[in-house]
Amino acid sequence: MRRLLGFLTLSALLISAPAVANELDDLIAGGTANDGVQVTLTGELVGDFSPRSEGIWVQLNVDPYVDAPLLETGKLAGTNNGIGAFLPSDLFDEGWGEPGGYRNRGPVVTLTAIFRYHDPRFQGETYLDVSAVTLVTPSVPLEQAPSSTMLVLGLAAIAAAGLIHFGTGGFKRLVRKFS
Amino acid sequence: MLLKPNKADLRRIVYALGRVVFVVGAAGLLPLTWALARQEWQSATSFVLMIGIALLAGAISTLIAPKDRTLAWSHGMAVVALAWIVVPALGALPLYFSGHYGSPLDAFFDAMSGVSTTGLSVIQDLDHLSDSVNVWRHALQFLGGQGIVLAALTFFAASGILSLYFAEGRDDRIFPSVKSTARFIWLVSGVHALAGISVYMFEGVATLGYGWYRSLFHGVNIFMAAFDTGGFTPQSTSLAYYHSITYEATTAVLMIAGAVSFSLHYMWWRREKGSLKNLEVRTILTTFVITLVAGTIGLAAQGLYTDTASLTRRGFFQILSAHTGTGFATVSNSDLASWKGLAFVGMGMAMALGGMASSTSGGVKSLRVGLTVRAIIDSVRGALLPENAIVSKTYIQNGRHRLTAQLAQSVMTISLLYVGLYLVGTAVGVAYGYPIQDAMFESVSASAAVGLSVGITSPAMPVLMKVLMIGQMWLGRLEFIAAFSLVGFVASWVVGE
Numbered sequence: 001m002r003r004l005l006g007f008l009t010l011s012a013l014l015i016s017a018p019a020v021a022n023e024l025d026d027l028i029a030g031g032t033a034n035d036g037v038q039v040t041l042t043g044e045l046v047g048d049f050s051p052r053s054e055g056i057w058v059q060l061n062v063d064p065y066v067d068a069p070l071l072e073t074g075k076l077a078g079t080n081n082g083i084g085a086f087l088p089s090d091l092f093d094e095g096w097g098e099p100g101g102y103r104n105r106g107p108v109v110t111l112t113a114i115f116r117y118h119d120p121r122f123q124g125e126t127y128l129d130v131s132a133v134t135l136v137t138p139s140v141p142l143e144q145a146p147s148s149t150m151l152v153l154g155l156a157a158i159a160a161a162g163l164i165h166f167g168t169g170g171f172k173r174l175v176r177k178f179s
Numbered sequence: 180m181l182l183k184p185n186k187a188d189l190r191r192i193v194y195a196l197g198r199v200v201f202v203v204g205a206a207g208l209l210p211l212t213w214a215l216a217r218q219e220w221q222s223a224t225s226f227v228l229m230i231g232i233a234l235l236a237g238a239i240s241t242l243i244a245p246k247d248r249t250l251a252w253s254h255g256m257a258v259v260a261l262a263w264i265v266v267p268a269l270g271a272l273p274l275y276f277s278g279h280y281g282s283p284l285d286a287f288f289d290a291m292s293g294v295s296t297t298g299l300s301v302i303q304d305l306d307h308l309s310d311s312v313n314v315w316r317h318a319l320q321f322l323g324g325q326g327i328v329l330a331a332l333t334f335f336a337a338s339g340i341l342s343l344y345f346a347e348g349r350d351d352r353i354f355p356s357v358k359s360t361a362r363f364i365w366l367v368s369g370v371h372a373l374a375g376i377s378v379y380m381f382e383g384v385a386t387l388g389y390g391w392y393r394s395l396f397h398g399v400n401i402f403m404a405a406f407d408t409g410g411f412t413p414q415s416t417s418l419a420y421y422h423s424i425t426y427e428a429t430t431a432v433l434m435i436a437g438a439v440s441f442s443l444h445y446m447w448w449r450r451e452k453g454s455l456k457n458l459e460v461r462t463i464l465t466t467f468v469i470t471l472v473a474g475t476i477g478l479a480a481q482g483l484y485t486d487t488a489s490l491t492r493r494g495f496f497q498i499l500s501a502h503t504g505t506g507f508a509t510v511s512n513s514d515l516a517s518w519k520g521l522a523f524v525g526m527g528m529a530m531a532l533g534g535m536a537s538s539t540s541g542g543v544k545s546l547r548v549g550l551t552v553r554a555i556i557d558s559v560r561g562a563l564l565p566e567n568a569i570v571s572k573t574y575i576q577n578g579r580h581r582l583t584a585q586l587a588q589s590v591m592t593i594s595l596l597y598v599g600l601y602l603v604g605t606a607v608g609v610a611y612g613y614p615i616q617d618a619m620f621e622s623v624s625a626s627a628a629v630g631l632s633v634g635i636t637s638p639a640m641p642v643l644m645k646v647l648m649i650g651q652m653w654l655g656r657l658e659f660i661a662a663f664s665l666v667g668f669v670a671s672w673v674v675g676e
Contacts, residue, residue, distance in 0.1 A: 025513075028511055028513050028514075029513045031513075031514075031517060032483075046306040046307075046414075047306060047414050047420065048387070048389055048393055049388070050387045050388050050389065050421075050422065051388035052386075052388065057422045059306075059414065059416060059420060061306060061415075063304075065304050065306075065307065069307065070278065070279070070303075070304045070307055071278075071307065074278065076278075076279070076280075076281050076303045076304070076638070077303070077304075078303055078637070078638060078639065079302070079303055079304075079305070079415065079637060079638065080303075080304055080305055080306045080415035081415075082306065082414075082415055082416050083416070084416065084419065084420070084422055086422075100306060100307060101306070101307060102219065102307055102308060102309040102310060105307075118483060118484050118485070118489055118493075119489075120485060120486040120488065120489055122422065123424065123488045123489045123491075123492040123493070124484050124488075124489030124490070124492055124493040124510075125419075125422065126510070126511065126514065127422075142307070144219075144220075144221040144278075144309075145220075145221065146220035146221045146223070146224050147221060147224050147225070147276070148224075150224040150225055150227070150228045150276065151224040151227055151228075153228055153231065154224065154227035154228035154229070154230065154231035154232075155227060155231065156231070157228070157231025157232055157234065157235040158227070158230065158231040158234055158235075160235050160238070161231070161234035161235040161237065161238040162234075162238075164235075164238035164239065164241070164242060165238050165241070168241060168242065
């Protein structure tokens with residue numbers, strides 16, 4: 001029994017979840033060899049749209065959450081996989097909707113771009129220099145229902161703490177402290 | 180013979196821990212308010228639960244408080260070591276209930292990484308995390324950087340608080356009273372917060388093109404992570420997300436302010452001259468220049484950046500981020516993993532050495548590095564000079580002090596313990612099949628509370644490595660002594676008479 005428990009414990013400690021790799025990983029890992037290569041990537045625009053004088057910075061995520069948002073499926077699929085993308089202002093369309101965040105899955109787009117590795121134009125940035133954008137799906141709202149159990153437990157704990165505090169003369173101590 | 184602690188000892192410890200836990204409850208009001216304002220109801224309920232548990236635990240600790248609440252040195256050490264386990268455990272609740280962590284252990288990993296101001300993370304789908312939970316992650320770094328127990332000391336007076344203050348890895352008192360020192364630390368942080376967040380907001384609106392709310396959101400989070408040398412960011416691509424040299428410059432100033440000891444802040448505050456004569460200031464300037472030069476030469480030799488502007492901007496920021504123990508990145512994990520030779524040596528050294536003592540950063544700390552070098556030089560001089568020659572063994576650190584053999588031994592012991600911790604983590608990483616350079620990078624990053632990663636730290640990491648790294652972050656932040664004291668306390672409880 002003890003051996004079996006030992007084996008199970010050791011197995012639990014040694015087992016690791018599988019790592020997920022994708023085309024964006026390969027692109028970045030290729031580094032200098034991929035510099036200047038034209039790529040077509042489909043992913044979700046997340047975070048903020050950041051307009052500058054020469055164009056707009058966005059973040060393109062190419063990960064499983066693009067097709068299966070966490071709040072919809074409840075399934076975790078690893079860390080985000082994103083890269084900065086710089087697109088000329090005329091390619092940007094406000095009709096895409098809000099970028100991805102807590103409240104929505106951002107617009108899914110297909111970007112045609114040149115992969116720039118440590119580009120001197122932006123003092124060493126690694127990014128996608130976008131030449132064409134195709135909207136696949138506009139931004140979609142997401143919702144997360146509140147947990148009434150957590151709320152009830154939390155409020156009960158606060159009430160119990162208050163009862164203990166004031167029941168043991170906490171109120172008198174408070175009045176004495178501030179009088 | 181070990182003396183077994185009695186019930187009164189345990190009740191004193193539980194009571195003091197209860198005071199610390201109250202602070203978590205109070206700190207939880209910030210993200211709760213944020214959640215309510217943003218109508219993030221699920222997150223709000225998780226904060227209510229955390230606050231409720233914190234308040235209840237604190238109230239129960241009052242019930243069992245002994246009449247004599249004076250904390251002896253050993254009590255203080257045990258309280259601090261336990262506080263740095265209990266606080267992240269509580270802080271992990273809203274993280275876990277956000278649904279962005281694969282297990283409670285993962286949420287605890289991030290909470291420990293937060294309070295220890297490390298910045299390594301195993302969160303999944305960070306880019307869709309609610310704003311209030313994101314604020315909580317960063318607030319954990321702020322709380323930890325300031326010192327959890329220090330925060331409690333500001334509000335709750337207790338006998339024997341001196342032991343708590345020193346046990347949390349602070350070496351100097353700016354004022355005779357610990358409480359006054361704690362308040363000064365909060366004042367410095369408050370002024371930096373006001374200035375830092377204002378500048379970030381201005382940059383957010385004026386240069387990044389964000390709206391007011393998003394500018395505030397990013398500003399608050401990045402300020403807390405920068406000034407407390409934490410390294411968490413609200414988006415998955417770290418500081419590279421902003422694509423802004425001015426945002427990086429503001430962050431660099433705040434990282435430096437965070438890595439500076441609060442006694443040096445006090446000197447600047449009072450416009451006292453002579454700070455450059457301090458051994459610690461000279462050491463950190465020297466090590467920063469050495470690591471920067473090594474890193475830059477290494478990057479240039481590798482040909483990773485083809486022009487000076489790129490090399491300077493990326494190299495300077497990464498070395499500064501490593502040396503201050505912050506862990507922000509403006510390059511990707513795979514980029515960092517490709518830094519070889521001198522570039523790796525520069526980064527590794529910068530991470531391992533760390534910032535100043537009594538600051539918010541981790542690592543061996545500059546004062547220890549300076550004193551170790553000084554002790555070695557004095558020993559060599561002593562060996563070379565005639566036997567009857569007298570070697571002056573003094574150093575300047577807010578006044579002239581004697582470098583005694585006892586001080587030198589204690590400093591070297593802690594430095595060696597850090598090296599040992601770095602090596603243990605490296606060995607485990609190698610045993611799991613990671614390349615030795617990557618394993619060493621990650622181990623130093625966790626132990627020295629830096630938070631930069633070459634890609635090993637992830638939700639897919641083996642459980643044993645997660646547990647080990649949690650231990651490294653805990654030990655590194657407490658600088659060993661409080662943790663060892665806790666072990667001693669438990670041992671005397673078990674086998675003492």
